[in-house]
Amino acid sequence: MSSRSIEERLQRVEDELAIQRIIFDYSVYLDSRNWEGFVSLFAPDGVWTNVEGTYQGREAIMAMLGGPNGGPAEAPKRVNYYHANTNWRIELDGDRASAVSRYLFVLRRDDRPTSALAGQYTDEYVRIDGAWKIARREAEELIPTHAEWEEIFLSKVRT
Amino acid sequence: MSSRSIEERLQRVEDELAIQRIIFDYSVYLDSRNWEGFVSLFAPDGVWTNVEGTYQGREAIMAMLGGPNGGPAEAPKRVNYYHANTNWRIELDGDRASAVSRYLFVLRRDDRPTSALAGQYTDEYVRIDGAWKIARREAEELIPTHAEWEEIFLSKVRT
């Protein structure tokens, strides 16, 4: 560590906090349907992989958001669910970085906060013009898995 | 970013971590009934808005704590509930700052940790004599809302 200059060391600390912030922003923008904010977190050619598929570029990501999850933006405080981010582990490598983090998706059920879904984000980041952007995020549903989630959802619809 | 001096950049990093710490301290002091510690997090004329009302100044906040939530301090490990803080998003502006964060209130029910309440803190901070203090915190109950919470509580009392 001592071989790094003060400037380099400070930059690394700033980088780590900037990426932590993106992890939080992603959740808040997603939960509040702030699609403009959400898309801006990605690099222009950034890739978002979720249970629905893989989307490359802000236009494709925006089009996906306008589909099944579409609808007008809401103030965060009005939203009846949110992603709680924990356990982010960030690895810096110059103008690139990677991170793995956990999320717990909490929603309202019977007037109570209920943990409905636990998952993991596996990310790559890139610094573009001095700002960190998501180069690639893979959002995985772990508990339940996506297959289980669909089964739960379909069984509800059928009943 | 490069136009800021090393000193300014380092100060911003320290500021962000100091405010993150206040967010944690608030929960720990509240949960362990450490009212002295809790009140000291606020600026002398700091404002605390919660479901009960709005309280300005440490004396008013202390008086409020001594009421419905009163009782002797407990060691954190003895407490059967806690606020888990996540998703803090801190904005720095010199000697002022603001933050929005989430909390999940976990309590013991049937010997299990149960998510009883999810809410949001909307904060303003001020630096006084080099130390960050809460200038204003609005604590909102979202899931359930306060009205719902009272309904749940009252229905239990009546049954």
Next chain:
Amino acid sequence: MSSRSIEERLQRVEDELAIQRIIFDYSVYLDSRNWEGFVSLFAPDGVWTNVEGTYQGREAIMAMLGGPNGGPAEAPKRVNYYHANTNWRIELDGDRASAVSRYLFVLRRDDRPTSALAGQYTDEYVRIDGAWKIARREAEELIPTHAEWEEIFLSKVRT
């Protein structure tokens, strides 16, 4: 704060983030049965106290892990439970540090993420050859307590 040099201040910020990272790594290594990684977080003579007992030194910790919790390592994404870390409060003191943090243990039950256990870590850290290591961690189960947990578990086994 101003009496500290830039170097000292930057070191403190790095120290805080390094210890935060150990708190995350501990959970991820434990949940994914990465015993080599887990043991490496401790100082050579580090002490781990959990509900099973107190273990000093990496060999004793590894032997304990190979017992009731033994089994091959798994990729984190395959694991059906995880520890979510929150509310870490880190105190730095040169080459020593301490921290208290909360964890919520989330596991799969009926295909849903369920909060099964809430607890607290009380830690001491030491810097060895420039790297922070756990000198002592006391892992406490609070909700339910260990006695309650055993009662719950035993009642299930008996039924």
